[in-house]
Amino acid sequence: MRKAERTRRTAETVISCSINLDGTGENNIATSVGFLDHMLTLFAVHGRFDLNVSCQGDTWVDDHHSVEDIGIVLGICLADALGDKRGIRRYGSMWLPMDEALVLCALDLSGRTSMNMDVRFETEKIGTFDTQLIKEFFLGLTRACPMSLHFLKMAGENSHHIAEAMFKGFGRALSEAVEIDPRLNNAVPSSKGVLA
Ligand SMILES: [Mn+2]
Numbered sequence: 001m002r003k004a005e006r007t008r009r010t011a012e013t014v015i016s017c018s019i020n021l022d023g024t025g026e027n028n029i030a031t032s033v034g035f036l037d038h039m040l041t042l043f044a045v046h047g048r049f050d051l052n053v054s055c056q057g058d059t060w061v062d063d064h065h066s067v068e069d070i071g072i073v074l075g076i077c078l079a080d081a082l083g084d085k086r087g088i089r090r091y092g093s094m095w096l097p098m099d100e101a102l103v104l105c106a107l108d109l110s111g112r113t114s115m116n117m118d119v120r121f122e123t124e125k126i127g128t129f130d131t132q133l134i135k136e137f138f139l140g141l142t143r144a145c146p147m148s149l150h151f152l153k154m155a156g157e158n159s160h161h162i163a164e165a166m167f168k169g170f171g172r173a174l175s176e177a178v179e180i181d182p183r184l185n186n187a188v189p190s191s192k193g194v195l196a
Helices: 034-047 064-082 133-144 159-178
Strands: 003-009 013-020 027-030 050-057 091-098 101-108 114-118 148-155
Touching: 003 064, 013 064, 027 034, 034 050, 034 064, 034 159, 050 064, 064 133, 091 159, 101 159, 114 133, 133 148, 133 159, 148 159
Parallel strands: 027 050, 114 148
Antiparallel strands: 003 013, 013 050, 091 101, 101 148
């Protein structure tokens, strides 16, 4: 089983996270940011990752520090669980429809950070959640687990649906990328011999 866990404490947040890449989607998420709980649950269920996340953050300021730092700690756990990336497919992508919304998520576990989010939200807020924080979450994650991550919105009006399409699509694309390819025979999937 490819697993990792980490607790990270700063003056702004205390976060514990554990992930099993070879899970079934079991999850226990309590971040104090309700909309992010919903998104992380979708990520775990549709990616078939076992995921536990808890966060005590300075949400009296706003949700920014909590959301960004959860992205960082999840990224740390992903990188740790992946190790030297032997035998994995490396690439993954998903066109994820969610009602009227349609979002492409494509990623390469390249070891180099690149984040391109061509997604426009029609509202600044989803309930009390600031839609700008979705980019902060994925920036934190891709800095901690270096990958090329692209989101492209093809359709969508409802901000809740667009965000769901992103997190479900990320779960599905990542699940594909971390899958073991038996034909690789445990080799690193790079002509350079390393993915770092
Ligand atoms: Mn929903």
